[in-house]
Amino acid sequence: MSGDQELKSGKVPMYIRDCVEALTTSEDWEYWEAALRALERLVFRNPAATREVSVELAKVLLHLEEKTSVVGFEGLRQRALVAVTVTDPARVAEYLTSQFYAINYSLRQRMDILDVLALAAQELSRPGRLWRAPQCGSPGPTCQPGCTVAPTWRAVVDERIRRKTRRFSKGSPKRRPAGSPNGFNSVAGYFFFPLIKGFDRPLVTFDLLGDDQLVLGRxxxxxxxxxxxxxNTTVAVPMGKALLEFVWALRFHGDTYVRRGLLSAVSSVLLSVPGERLWEDLPDELLEARLWLADVAEKDPDEDCRMLAVKALLLLEKLKDKLLPLPSP
Structure with missing residues:
Protein backbone atom coordinates (compact mmCIF):
# COMPACT_ATOMS: atom_id res chain seq x y z
CA MET A 1 0.00 0.00 0.00
CA SER A 2 1.51 3.33 -1.04
CA GLY A 3 1.56 6.51 1.03
CA ASP A 4 -0.97 8.14 -1.35
CA GLN A 5 -3.38 5.26 -0.87
CA GLU A 6 -3.02 5.59 2.90
CA LEU A 7 -3.93 9.26 2.80
CA LYS A 8 -6.88 8.72 0.45
CA SER A 9 -8.29 5.88 2.49
CA GLY A 10 -8.50 7.96 5.66
CA LYS A 11 -7.34 4.94 7.64
CA VAL A 12 -4.24 6.53 9.12
CA PRO A 13 -3.91 6.60 12.93
CA MET A 14 -3.44 10.08 14.33
CA TYR A 15 -2.13 9.22 17.81
CA ILE A 16 0.49 6.94 19.34
CA ARG A 17 -2.05 5.04 21.42
CA ASP A 18 -4.12 4.41 18.30
CA CYS A 19 -1.08 2.78 16.71
CA VAL A 20 -0.47 0.59 19.76
CA GLU A 21 -4.08 -0.54 19.74
CA ALA A 22 -4.07 -1.16 15.99
CA LEU A 23 -0.89 -3.25 16.07
CA THR A 24 -2.11 -5.39 18.97
CA THR A 25 -5.84 -5.87 18.34
CA SER A 26 -6.93 -4.67 14.90
CA GLU A 27 -8.16 -7.24 12.39
CA ASP A 28 -8.40 -4.59 9.70
CA TRP A 29 -5.12 -5.34 7.91
CA GLU A 30 -5.18 -2.12 5.93
CA TYR A 31 -5.43 -0.11 9.15
CA TRP A 32 -2.78 -2.34 10.78
CA GLU A 33 -0.35 -1.59 7.95
CA ALA A 34 -1.18 2.12 8.03
CA ALA A 35 -0.40 2.17 11.76
CA LEU A 36 2.97 0.55 11.19
CA ARG A 37 3.84 2.98 8.39
CA ALA A 38 2.74 6.03 10.41
CA LEU A 39 4.42 5.04 13.66
CA GLU A 40 7.95 6.39 13.17
CA ARG A 41 6.62 9.80 12.13
CA LEU A 42 4.16 9.97 15.03
CA VAL A 43 6.81 8.98 17.57
CA PHE A 44 9.09 11.86 16.63
CA ARG A 45 6.23 14.34 16.34
CA ASN A 46 4.79 13.43 19.74
CA PRO A 47 7.70 12.69 22.11
CA ALA A 48 5.70 13.36 25.29
CA ALA A 49 2.93 10.98 24.27
CA THR A 50 5.52 8.41 23.20
CA ARG A 51 7.23 8.48 26.60
CA GLU A 52 3.93 7.63 28.28
CA VAL A 53 3.82 4.27 26.47
CA SER A 54 7.43 3.84 25.35
CA VAL A 55 8.18 0.50 27.01
CA GLU A 56 4.79 -0.93 26.04
CA LEU A 57 5.34 0.19 22.45
CA ALA A 58 8.87 -1.26 22.38
CA LYS A 59 7.48 -4.59 23.58
CA VAL A 60 4.79 -4.58 20.89
CA LEU A 61 7.34 -3.84 18.16
CA LEU A 62 9.88 -6.38 19.40
CA HIS A 63 7.27 -9.15 19.23
CA LEU A 64 5.46 -7.86 16.14
CA GLU A 65 4.99 -10.41 13.37
CA GLU A 66 4.03 -9.70 9.80
CA LYS A 67 0.34 -10.40 9.28
CA THR A 68 0.10 -9.32 5.66
CA SER A 69 2.55 -9.01 2.80
CA VAL A 70 3.83 -5.58 3.80
CA VAL A 71 6.63 -4.31 1.59
CA GLY A 72 9.60 -3.41 3.78
CA PHE A 73 8.03 -4.79 6.96
CA GLU A 74 11.31 -5.44 8.79
CA GLY A 75 12.64 -2.00 7.96
CA LEU A 76 9.44 -0.29 9.13
CA ARG A 77 9.45 -2.23 12.38
CA GLN A 78 13.12 -1.54 13.03
CA ARG A 79 12.88 2.19 12.30
CA ALA A 80 9.88 2.53 14.59
CA LEU A 81 11.71 0.70 17.37
CA VAL A 82 14.78 2.89 16.89
CA ALA A 83 12.56 5.99 17.03
CA VAL A 84 11.02 4.88 20.33
CA THR A 85 14.47 4.17 21.77
CA VAL A 86 15.79 7.57 20.70
CA THR A 87 12.76 9.31 22.19
CA ASP A 88 12.97 7.60 25.61
CA PRO A 89 16.48 6.12 25.62
CA ALA A 90 17.06 5.21 29.27
CA ARG A 91 13.81 3.34 29.85
CA VAL A 92 13.62 1.63 26.47
CA ALA A 93 17.30 0.63 26.52
CA GLU A 94 16.79 -0.80 30.00
CA TYR A 95 13.88 -2.87 28.68
CA LEU A 96 15.66 -4.06 25.53
CA THR A 97 18.87 -5.04 27.30
CA SER A 98 16.88 -6.99 29.90
CA GLN A 99 15.17 -8.92 27.11
CA PHE A 100 18.43 -9.75 25.34
CA TYR A 101 19.27 -12.32 28.03
CA ALA A 102 15.68 -13.38 28.74
CA ILE A 103 14.44 -16.85 27.88
CA ASN A 104 12.10 -17.75 25.03
CA TYR A 105 13.51 -15.31 22.47
CA SER A 106 14.73 -16.34 19.05
CA LEU A 107 18.27 -15.59 17.92
CA ARG A 108 16.77 -13.24 15.33
CA GLN A 109 15.03 -11.22 18.05
CA ARG A 110 18.23 -11.00 20.08
CA MET A 111 20.14 -9.70 17.07
CA ASP A 112 17.29 -7.26 16.39
CA ILE A 113 17.79 -5.88 19.90
CA LEU A 114 21.50 -5.36 19.26
CA ASP A 115 20.86 -3.66 15.92
CA VAL A 116 18.27 -1.30 17.40
CA LEU A 117 20.53 -0.33 20.30
CA ALA A 118 23.43 0.42 17.96
CA LEU A 119 21.28 2.44 15.53
CA ALA A 120 19.61 4.41 18.34
CA ALA A 121 23.00 5.18 19.89
CA GLN A 122 24.24 6.41 16.50
CA GLU A 123 21.24 8.69 16.16
CA LEU A 124 21.54 10.04 19.71
CA SER A 125 25.24 10.79 19.26
CA ARG A 126 24.80 12.69 16.01
CA PRO A 127 25.45 16.42 16.67
CA GLY A 128 22.57 18.72 15.82
CA ARG A 129 20.37 15.82 14.80
CA LEU A 130 17.06 16.86 13.28
CA TRP A 131 14.37 14.35 12.47
CA ARG A 132 13.20 14.29 8.90
CA ALA A 133 9.86 12.81 7.94
CA PRO A 134 10.37 9.54 6.07
CA GLN A 135 9.33 9.45 2.47
CA CYS A 136 6.13 7.57 1.82
CA GLY A 137 5.89 4.69 -0.54
CA SER A 138 7.77 1.50 -1.13
CA PRO A 139 11.49 1.37 -0.54
CA GLY A 140 13.59 1.75 -3.65
CA PRO A 141 15.83 -0.95 -5.06
CA THR A 142 18.84 0.34 -3.12
CA CYS A 143 17.05 0.28 0.25
CA GLN A 144 16.36 -3.22 1.44
CA PRO A 145 14.25 -3.91 4.54
CA GLY A 146 16.37 -3.48 7.62
CA CYS A 147 19.09 -1.46 5.91
CA THR A 148 20.54 1.62 7.60
CA VAL A 149 21.17 5.00 6.06
CA ALA A 150 24.11 5.68 8.39
CA PRO A 151 27.58 4.67 7.18
CA THR A 152 28.83 1.41 8.58
CA TRP A 153 30.56 1.99 11.86
CA ARG A 154 33.66 0.09 10.75
CA ALA A 155 34.23 2.63 7.97
CA VAL A 156 33.75 5.48 10.44
CA VAL A 157 36.20 3.92 12.90
CA ASP A 158 38.77 3.38 10.13
CA GLU A 159 38.54 7.03 9.15
CA ARG A 160 38.90 8.15 12.75
CA ILE A 161 41.95 5.91 13.22
CA ARG A 162 43.50 7.50 10.14
CA ARG A 163 42.79 11.03 11.35
CA LYS A 164 43.86 10.37 14.92
CA THR A 165 47.17 8.76 14.06
CA ARG A 166 47.88 11.61 11.65
CA ARG A 167 47.15 14.17 14.39
CA PHE A 168 49.45 12.36 16.81
CA SER A 169 52.29 12.73 14.35
CA LYS A 170 51.67 16.46 13.92
CA GLY A 171 51.10 17.44 17.54
CA SER A 172 47.96 18.58 19.29
CA PRO A 173 45.07 19.55 17.02
CA LYS A 174 43.58 23.01 17.04
CA ARG A 175 40.49 23.47 19.13
CA ARG A 176 37.24 23.26 17.27
CA PRO A 177 34.10 25.18 18.15
CA ALA A 178 31.90 23.31 20.58
CA GLY A 179 29.14 21.44 18.81
CA SER A 180 25.71 20.37 19.94
CA PRO A 181 25.53 18.13 23.00
CA ASN A 182 25.95 14.43 22.40
CA GLY A 183 22.60 12.97 23.40
CA PHE A 184 24.15 9.56 23.97
CA ASN A 185 26.47 10.79 26.73
CA SER A 186 23.97 10.69 29.57
CA VAL A 187 22.48 7.29 28.68
CA ALA A 188 25.48 5.29 27.42
CA GLY A 189 25.59 3.17 30.55
CA TYR A 190 21.98 2.03 30.08
CA PHE A 191 22.89 0.66 26.65
CA PHE A 192 26.26 -0.86 27.49
CA PHE A 193 26.57 -2.38 30.96
CA PRO A 194 23.49 -4.65 30.98
CA LEU A 195 24.65 -6.16 27.66
CA ILE A 196 28.16 -6.96 28.80
CA LYS A 197 27.43 -8.41 32.22
CA GLY A 198 25.63 -11.62 31.27
CA PHE A 199 27.51 -13.01 28.29
CA ASP A 200 29.08 -15.91 30.21
CA ARG A 201 25.88 -17.19 31.86
CA PRO A 202 24.18 -19.80 29.63
CA LEU A 203 20.39 -20.00 29.58
CA VAL A 204 18.23 -22.99 28.80
CA THR A 205 17.68 -21.81 25.22
CA PHE A 206 20.63 -19.45 24.73
CA ASP A 207 24.37 -20.00 25.14
CA LEU A 208 26.71 -17.32 23.82
CA LEU A 209 29.81 -19.32 24.69
CA GLY A 210 28.37 -22.44 23.08
CA ASP A 211 26.36 -22.82 19.90
CA ASP A 212 25.18 -19.21 19.59
CA GLN A 213 28.49 -17.74 18.47
CA LEU A 214 26.85 -15.71 15.69
CA VAL A 215 25.03 -13.67 18.32
CA LEU A 216 28.24 -13.46 20.38
CA GLY A 217 30.00 -11.96 17.37
CA ARG A 218 27.20 -9.46 16.88
CA ASN A 232 34.45 11.63 26.22
CA THR A 233 31.48 10.48 28.30
CA THR A 234 31.76 10.25 32.07
CA VAL A 235 31.41 6.46 31.89
CA ALA A 236 33.95 5.96 29.10
CA VAL A 237 36.68 4.73 31.46
CA PRO A 238 34.60 2.03 33.24
CA MET A 239 33.12 1.07 29.87
CA GLY A 240 36.61 0.71 28.43
CA LYS A 241 37.79 -1.38 31.37
CA ALA A 242 34.76 -3.67 31.15
CA LEU A 243 35.17 -4.04 27.39
CA LEU A 244 38.86 -4.92 27.64
CA GLU A 245 37.99 -7.57 30.25
CA PHE A 246 35.34 -8.93 27.87
CA VAL A 247 37.89 -9.04 25.04
CA TRP A 248 40.48 -10.70 27.25
CA ALA A 249 38.07 -13.45 28.29
CA LEU A 250 37.30 -14.30 24.65
CA ARG A 251 40.58 -13.47 22.92
CA PHE A 252 41.28 -17.07 21.84
CA HIS A 253 37.79 -17.67 20.43
CA GLY A 254 37.79 -19.96 17.42
CA ASP A 255 35.19 -18.07 15.37
CA THR A 256 36.57 -15.48 12.97
CA TYR A 257 33.56 -13.16 13.21
CA VAL A 258 33.85 -13.08 17.00
CA ARG A 259 37.57 -12.30 16.86
CA ARG A 260 36.98 -9.47 14.40
CA GLY A 261 34.44 -7.97 16.78
CA LEU A 262 36.88 -8.23 19.69
CA LEU A 263 39.69 -6.56 17.75
CA SER A 264 37.41 -3.76 16.60
CA ALA A 265 36.31 -3.28 20.20
CA VAL A 266 39.92 -2.71 21.27
CA SER A 267 40.26 0.09 18.72
CA SER A 268 37.02 1.60 20.00
CA VAL A 269 38.46 1.72 23.52
CA LEU A 270 41.65 3.39 22.30
CA LEU A 271 39.65 5.94 20.31
CA SER A 272 37.04 6.83 22.91
CA VAL A 273 38.75 6.77 26.30
CA PRO A 274 41.02 9.80 26.89
CA GLY A 275 44.62 8.73 26.48
CA GLU A 276 45.71 10.06 29.86
CA ARG A 277 43.01 8.03 31.61
CA LEU A 278 43.98 4.91 29.69
CA TRP A 279 47.57 5.04 30.92
CA GLU A 280 46.58 6.08 34.45
CA ASP A 281 43.70 3.67 35.03
CA LEU A 282 44.33 0.72 32.69
CA PRO A 283 48.12 0.24 32.34
CA ASP A 284 48.06 -3.51 32.95
CA GLU A 285 45.18 -4.03 30.54
CA LEU A 286 46.98 -2.06 27.84
CA LEU A 287 50.18 -4.07 28.28
CA GLU A 288 48.26 -7.34 28.00
CA ALA A 289 46.37 -6.04 24.97
CA ARG A 290 49.58 -4.99 23.24
CA LEU A 291 51.14 -8.44 23.59
CA TRP A 292 47.98 -10.13 22.35
CA LEU A 293 47.57 -7.75 19.40
CA ALA A 294 51.15 -8.34 18.32
CA ASP A 295 50.56 -12.08 18.39
CA VAL A 296 47.32 -11.77 16.39
CA ALA A 297 48.95 -9.48 13.83
CA GLU A 298 51.59 -12.11 13.18
CA LYS A 299 49.79 -15.43 13.56
CA ASP A 300 46.01 -15.15 13.10
CA PRO A 301 44.88 -17.17 10.04
CA ASP A 302 42.31 -14.53 9.05
CA GLU A 303 43.58 -11.57 7.03
CA ASP A 304 40.96 -9.16 8.41
CA CYS A 305 41.88 -10.09 11.97
CA ARG A 306 45.55 -9.43 11.25
CA MET A 307 44.69 -6.07 9.70
CA LEU A 308 42.48 -5.06 12.64
CA ALA A 309 45.24 -6.03 15.07
CA VAL A 310 47.76 -3.89 13.19
CA LYS A 311 45.39 -0.89 13.27
CA ALA A 312 44.89 -1.27 17.02
CA LEU A 313 48.65 -1.63 17.55
CA LEU A 314 49.24 1.53 15.54
CA LEU A 315 46.78 3.43 17.71
CA LEU A 316 48.37 2.10 20.87
CA GLU A 317 51.91 2.94 19.80
CA LYS A 318 50.99 6.45 18.67
CA LEU A 319 49.17 7.01 21.95
CA LYS A 320 52.19 5.83 23.93
CA ASP A 321 54.55 8.05 21.94
CA LYS A 322 52.32 11.05 22.55
CA LEU A 323 51.82 10.59 26.28
CA LEU A 324 54.97 8.96 27.60
CA PRO A 325 58.17 11.04 27.81
CA LEU A 326 61.16 9.90 25.80
CA PRO A 327 63.92 8.28 27.89
CA SER A 328 66.91 10.47 28.70
CA PRO A 329 69.99 9.80 26.52
Whole structure:
Protein backbone atom coordinates (compact mmCIF):
# COMPACT_ATOMS: atom_id res chain seq x y z
CA MET A 1 0.00 0.00 0.00
CA SER A 2 1.51 3.33 -1.04
CA GLY A 3 1.56 6.51 1.03
CA ASP A 4 -0.97 8.14 -1.35
CA GLN A 5 -3.38 5.26 -0.87
CA GLU A 6 -3.02 5.59 2.90
CA LEU A 7 -3.93 9.26 2.80
CA LYS A 8 -6.88 8.72 0.45
CA SER A 9 -8.29 5.88 2.49
CA GLY A 10 -8.50 7.96 5.66
CA LYS A 11 -7.34 4.94 7.64
CA VAL A 12 -4.24 6.53 9.12
CA PRO A 13 -3.91 6.60 12.93
CA MET A 14 -3.44 10.08 14.33
CA TYR A 15 -2.13 9.22 17.81
CA ILE A 16 0.49 6.94 19.34
CA ARG A 17 -2.05 5.04 21.42
CA ASP A 18 -4.12 4.41 18.30
CA CYS A 19 -1.08 2.78 16.71
CA VAL A 20 -0.47 0.59 19.76
CA GLU A 21 -4.08 -0.54 19.74
CA ALA A 22 -4.07 -1.16 15.99
CA LEU A 23 -0.89 -3.25 16.07
CA THR A 24 -2.11 -5.39 18.97
CA THR A 25 -5.84 -5.87 18.34
CA SER A 26 -6.93 -4.67 14.90
CA GLU A 27 -8.16 -7.24 12.39
CA ASP A 28 -8.40 -4.59 9.70
CA TRP A 29 -5.12 -5.34 7.91
CA GLU A 30 -5.18 -2.12 5.93
CA TYR A 31 -5.43 -0.11 9.15
CA TRP A 32 -2.78 -2.34 10.78
CA GLU A 33 -0.35 -1.59 7.95
CA ALA A 34 -1.18 2.12 8.03
CA ALA A 35 -0.40 2.17 11.76
CA LEU A 36 2.97 0.55 11.19
CA ARG A 37 3.84 2.98 8.39
CA ALA A 38 2.74 6.03 10.41
CA LEU A 39 4.42 5.04 13.66
CA GLU A 40 7.95 6.39 13.17
CA ARG A 41 6.62 9.80 12.13
CA LEU A 42 4.16 9.97 15.03
CA VAL A 43 6.81 8.98 17.57
CA PHE A 44 9.09 11.86 16.63
CA ARG A 45 6.23 14.34 16.34
CA ASN A 46 4.79 13.43 19.74
CA PRO A 47 7.70 12.69 22.11
CA ALA A 48 5.70 13.36 25.29
CA ALA A 49 2.93 10.98 24.27
CA THR A 50 5.52 8.41 23.20
CA ARG A 51 7.23 8.48 26.60
CA GLU A 52 3.93 7.63 28.28
CA VAL A 53 3.82 4.27 26.47
CA SER A 54 7.43 3.84 25.35
CA VAL A 55 8.18 0.50 27.01
CA GLU A 56 4.79 -0.93 26.04
CA LEU A 57 5.34 0.19 22.45
CA ALA A 58 8.87 -1.26 22.38
CA LYS A 59 7.48 -4.59 23.58
CA VAL A 60 4.79 -4.58 20.89
CA LEU A 61 7.34 -3.84 18.16
CA LEU A 62 9.88 -6.38 19.40
CA HIS A 63 7.27 -9.15 19.23
CA LEU A 64 5.46 -7.86 16.14
CA GLU A 65 4.99 -10.41 13.37
CA GLU A 66 4.03 -9.70 9.80
CA LYS A 67 0.34 -10.40 9.28
CA THR A 68 0.10 -9.32 5.66
CA SER A 69 2.55 -9.01 2.80
CA VAL A 70 3.83 -5.58 3.80
CA VAL A 71 6.63 -4.31 1.59
CA GLY A 72 9.60 -3.41 3.78
CA PHE A 73 8.03 -4.79 6.96
CA GLU A 74 11.31 -5.44 8.79
CA GLY A 75 12.64 -2.00 7.96
CA LEU A 76 9.44 -0.29 9.13
CA ARG A 77 9.45 -2.23 12.38
CA GLN A 78 13.12 -1.54 13.03
CA ARG A 79 12.88 2.19 12.30
CA ALA A 80 9.88 2.53 14.59
CA LEU A 81 11.71 0.70 17.37
CA VAL A 82 14.78 2.89 16.89
CA ALA A 83 12.56 5.99 17.03
CA VAL A 84 11.02 4.88 20.33
CA THR A 85 14.47 4.17 21.77
CA VAL A 86 15.79 7.57 20.70
CA THR A 87 12.76 9.31 22.19
CA ASP A 88 12.97 7.60 25.61
CA PRO A 89 16.48 6.12 25.62
CA ALA A 90 17.06 5.21 29.27
CA ARG A 91 13.81 3.34 29.85
CA VAL A 92 13.62 1.63 26.47
CA ALA A 93 17.30 0.63 26.52
CA GLU A 94 16.79 -0.80 30.00
CA TYR A 95 13.88 -2.87 28.68
CA LEU A 96 15.66 -4.06 25.53
CA THR A 97 18.87 -5.04 27.30
CA SER A 98 16.88 -6.99 29.90
CA GLN A 99 15.17 -8.92 27.11
CA PHE A 100 18.43 -9.75 25.34
CA TYR A 101 19.27 -12.32 28.03
CA ALA A 102 15.68 -13.38 28.74
CA ILE A 103 14.44 -16.85 27.88
CA ASN A 104 12.10 -17.75 25.03
CA TYR A 105 13.51 -15.31 22.47
CA SER A 106 14.73 -16.34 19.05
CA LEU A 107 18.27 -15.59 17.92
CA ARG A 108 16.77 -13.24 15.33
CA GLN A 109 15.03 -11.22 18.05
CA ARG A 110 18.23 -11.00 20.08
CA MET A 111 20.14 -9.70 17.07
CA ASP A 112 17.29 -7.26 16.39
CA ILE A 113 17.79 -5.88 19.90
CA LEU A 114 21.50 -5.36 19.26
CA ASP A 115 20.86 -3.66 15.92
CA VAL A 116 18.27 -1.30 17.40
CA LEU A 117 20.53 -0.33 20.30
CA ALA A 118 23.43 0.42 17.96
CA LEU A 119 21.28 2.44 15.53
CA ALA A 120 19.61 4.41 18.34
CA ALA A 121 23.00 5.18 19.89
CA GLN A 122 24.24 6.41 16.50
CA GLU A 123 21.24 8.69 16.16
CA LEU A 124 21.54 10.04 19.71
CA SER A 125 25.24 10.79 19.26
CA ARG A 126 24.80 12.69 16.01
CA PRO A 127 25.45 16.42 16.67
CA GLY A 128 22.57 18.72 15.82
CA ARG A 129 20.37 15.82 14.80
CA LEU A 130 17.06 16.86 13.28
CA TRP A 131 14.37 14.35 12.47
CA ARG A 132 13.20 14.29 8.90
CA ALA A 133 9.86 12.81 7.94
CA PRO A 134 10.37 9.54 6.07
CA GLN A 135 9.33 9.45 2.47
CA CYS A 136 6.13 7.57 1.82
CA GLY A 137 5.89 4.69 -0.54
CA SER A 138 7.77 1.50 -1.13
CA PRO A 139 11.49 1.37 -0.54
CA GLY A 140 13.59 1.75 -3.65
CA PRO A 141 15.83 -0.95 -5.06
CA THR A 142 18.84 0.34 -3.12
CA CYS A 143 17.05 0.28 0.25
CA GLN A 144 16.36 -3.22 1.44
CA PRO A 145 14.25 -3.91 4.54
CA GLY A 146 16.37 -3.48 7.62
CA CYS A 147 19.09 -1.46 5.91
CA THR A 148 20.54 1.62 7.60
CA VAL A 149 21.17 5.00 6.06
CA ALA A 150 24.11 5.68 8.39
CA PRO A 151 27.58 4.67 7.18
CA THR A 152 28.83 1.41 8.58
CA TRP A 153 30.56 1.99 11.86
CA ARG A 154 33.66 0.09 10.75
CA ALA A 155 34.23 2.63 7.97
CA VAL A 156 33.75 5.48 10.44
CA VAL A 157 36.20 3.92 12.90
CA ASP A 158 38.77 3.38 10.13
CA GLU A 159 38.54 7.03 9.15
CA ARG A 160 38.90 8.15 12.75
CA ILE A 161 41.95 5.91 13.22
CA ARG A 162 43.50 7.50 10.14
CA ARG A 163 42.79 11.03 11.35
CA LYS A 164 43.86 10.37 14.92
CA THR A 165 47.17 8.76 14.06
CA ARG A 166 47.88 11.61 11.65
CA ARG A 167 47.15 14.17 14.39
CA PHE A 168 49.45 12.36 16.81
CA SER A 169 52.29 12.73 14.35
CA LYS A 170 51.67 16.46 13.92
CA GLY A 171 51.10 17.44 17.54
CA SER A 172 47.96 18.58 19.29
CA PRO A 173 45.07 19.55 17.02
CA LYS A 174 43.58 23.01 17.04
CA ARG A 175 40.49 23.47 19.13
CA ARG A 176 37.24 23.26 17.27
CA PRO A 177 34.10 25.18 18.15
CA ALA A 178 31.90 23.31 20.58
CA GLY A 179 29.14 21.44 18.81
CA SER A 180 25.71 20.37 19.94
CA PRO A 181 25.53 18.13 23.00
CA ASN A 182 25.95 14.43 22.40
CA GLY A 183 22.60 12.97 23.40
CA PHE A 184 24.15 9.56 23.97
CA ASN A 185 26.47 10.79 26.73
CA SER A 186 23.97 10.69 29.57
CA VAL A 187 22.48 7.29 28.68
CA ALA A 188 25.48 5.29 27.42
CA GLY A 189 25.59 3.17 30.55
CA TYR A 190 21.98 2.03 30.08
CA PHE A 191 22.89 0.66 26.65
CA PHE A 192 26.26 -0.86 27.49
CA PHE A 193 26.57 -2.38 30.96
CA PRO A 194 23.49 -4.65 30.98
CA LEU A 195 24.65 -6.16 27.66
CA ILE A 196 28.16 -6.96 28.80
CA LYS A 197 27.43 -8.41 32.22
CA GLY A 198 25.63 -11.62 31.27
CA PHE A 199 27.51 -13.01 28.29
CA ASP A 200 29.08 -15.91 30.21
CA ARG A 201 25.88 -17.19 31.86
CA PRO A 202 24.18 -19.80 29.63
CA LEU A 203 20.39 -20.00 29.58
CA VAL A 204 18.23 -22.99 28.80
CA THR A 205 17.68 -21.81 25.22
CA PHE A 206 20.63 -19.45 24.73
CA ASP A 207 24.37 -20.00 25.14
CA LEU A 208 26.71 -17.32 23.82
CA LEU A 209 29.81 -19.32 24.69
CA GLY A 210 28.37 -22.44 23.08
CA ASP A 211 26.36 -22.82 19.90
CA ASP A 212 25.18 -19.21 19.59
CA GLN A 213 28.49 -17.74 18.47
CA LEU A 214 26.85 -15.71 15.69
CA VAL A 215 25.03 -13.67 18.32
CA LEU A 216 28.24 -13.46 20.38
CA GLY A 217 30.00 -11.96 17.37
CA ARG A 218 27.20 -9.46 16.88
CA UNK A 219 27.36 -8.62 20.59
CA UNK A 220 31.10 -7.95 20.36
CA UNK A 221 30.60 -5.65 17.38
CA UNK A 222 27.70 -3.84 19.09
CA UNK A 223 29.67 -3.27 22.29
CA UNK A 224 32.44 -1.82 20.14
CA UNK A 225 29.96 0.54 18.48
CA UNK A 226 28.59 1.69 21.83
CA UNK A 227 32.12 2.21 23.15
CA UNK A 228 33.08 4.21 20.08
CA UNK A 229 30.01 6.44 20.39
CA UNK A 230 30.67 7.05 24.10
CA UNK A 231 33.74 9.18 23.38
CA ASN A 232 34.45 11.63 26.22
CA THR A 233 31.48 10.48 28.30
CA THR A 234 31.76 10.25 32.07
CA VAL A 235 31.41 6.46 31.89
CA ALA A 236 33.95 5.96 29.10
CA VAL A 237 36.68 4.73 31.46
CA PRO A 238 34.60 2.03 33.24
CA MET A 239 33.12 1.07 29.87
CA GLY A 240 36.61 0.71 28.43
CA LYS A 241 37.79 -1.38 31.37
CA ALA A 242 34.76 -3.67 31.15
CA LEU A 243 35.17 -4.04 27.39
CA LEU A 244 38.86 -4.92 27.64
CA GLU A 245 37.99 -7.57 30.25
CA PHE A 246 35.34 -8.93 27.87
CA VAL A 247 37.89 -9.04 25.04
CA TRP A 248 40.48 -10.70 27.25
CA ALA A 249 38.07 -13.45 28.29
CA LEU A 250 37.30 -14.30 24.65
CA ARG A 251 40.58 -13.47 22.92
CA PHE A 252 41.28 -17.07 21.84
CA HIS A 253 37.79 -17.67 20.43
CA GLY A 254 37.79 -19.96 17.42
CA ASP A 255 35.19 -18.07 15.37
CA THR A 256 36.57 -15.48 12.97
CA TYR A 257 33.56 -13.16 13.21
CA VAL A 258 33.85 -13.08 17.00
CA ARG A 259 37.57 -12.30 16.86
CA ARG A 260 36.98 -9.47 14.40
CA GLY A 261 34.44 -7.97 16.78
CA LEU A 262 36.88 -8.23 19.69
CA LEU A 263 39.69 -6.56 17.75
CA SER A 264 37.41 -3.76 16.60
CA ALA A 265 36.31 -3.28 20.20
CA VAL A 266 39.92 -2.71 21.27
CA SER A 267 40.26 0.09 18.72
CA SER A 268 37.02 1.60 20.00
CA VAL A 269 38.46 1.72 23.52
CA LEU A 270 41.65 3.39 22.30
CA LEU A 271 39.65 5.94 20.31
CA SER A 272 37.04 6.83 22.91
CA VAL A 273 38.75 6.77 26.30
CA PRO A 274 41.02 9.80 26.89
CA GLY A 275 44.62 8.73 26.48
CA GLU A 276 45.71 10.06 29.86
CA ARG A 277 43.01 8.03 31.61
CA LEU A 278 43.98 4.91 29.69
CA TRP A 279 47.57 5.04 30.92
CA GLU A 280 46.58 6.08 34.45
CA ASP A 281 43.70 3.67 35.03
CA LEU A 282 44.33 0.72 32.69
CA PRO A 283 48.12 0.24 32.34
CA ASP A 284 48.06 -3.51 32.95
CA GLU A 285 45.18 -4.03 30.54
CA LEU A 286 46.98 -2.06 27.84
CA LEU A 287 50.18 -4.07 28.28
CA GLU A 288 48.26 -7.34 28.00
CA ALA A 289 46.37 -6.04 24.97
CA ARG A 290 49.58 -4.99 23.24
CA LEU A 291 51.14 -8.44 23.59
CA TRP A 292 47.98 -10.13 22.35
CA LEU A 293 47.57 -7.75 19.40
CA ALA A 294 51.15 -8.34 18.32
CA ASP A 295 50.56 -12.08 18.39
CA VAL A 296 47.32 -11.77 16.39
CA ALA A 297 48.95 -9.48 13.83
CA GLU A 298 51.59 -12.11 13.18
CA LYS A 299 49.79 -15.43 13.56
CA ASP A 300 46.01 -15.15 13.10
CA PRO A 301 44.88 -17.17 10.04
CA ASP A 302 42.31 -14.53 9.05
CA GLU A 303 43.58 -11.57 7.03
CA ASP A 304 40.96 -9.16 8.41
CA CYS A 305 41.88 -10.09 11.97
CA ARG A 306 45.55 -9.43 11.25
CA MET A 307 44.69 -6.07 9.70
CA LEU A 308 42.48 -5.06 12.64
CA ALA A 309 45.24 -6.03 15.07
CA VAL A 310 47.76 -3.89 13.19
CA LYS A 311 45.39 -0.89 13.27
CA ALA A 312 44.89 -1.27 17.02
CA LEU A 313 48.65 -1.63 17.55
CA LEU A 314 49.24 1.53 15.54
CA LEU A 315 46.78 3.43 17.71
CA LEU A 316 48.37 2.10 20.87
CA GLU A 317 51.91 2.94 19.80
CA LYS A 318 50.99 6.45 18.67
CA LEU A 319 49.17 7.01 21.95
CA LYS A 320 52.19 5.83 23.93
CA ASP A 321 54.55 8.05 21.94
CA LYS A 322 52.32 11.05 22.55
CA LEU A 323 51.82 10.59 26.28
CA LEU A 324 54.97 8.96 27.60
CA PRO A 325 58.17 11.04 27.81
CA LEU A 326 61.16 9.90 25.80
CA PRO A 327 63.92 8.28 27.89
CA SER A 328 66.91 10.47 28.70
CA PRO A 329 69.99 9.80 26.52
Missing amino acids: LAHTLGVLMYLAV
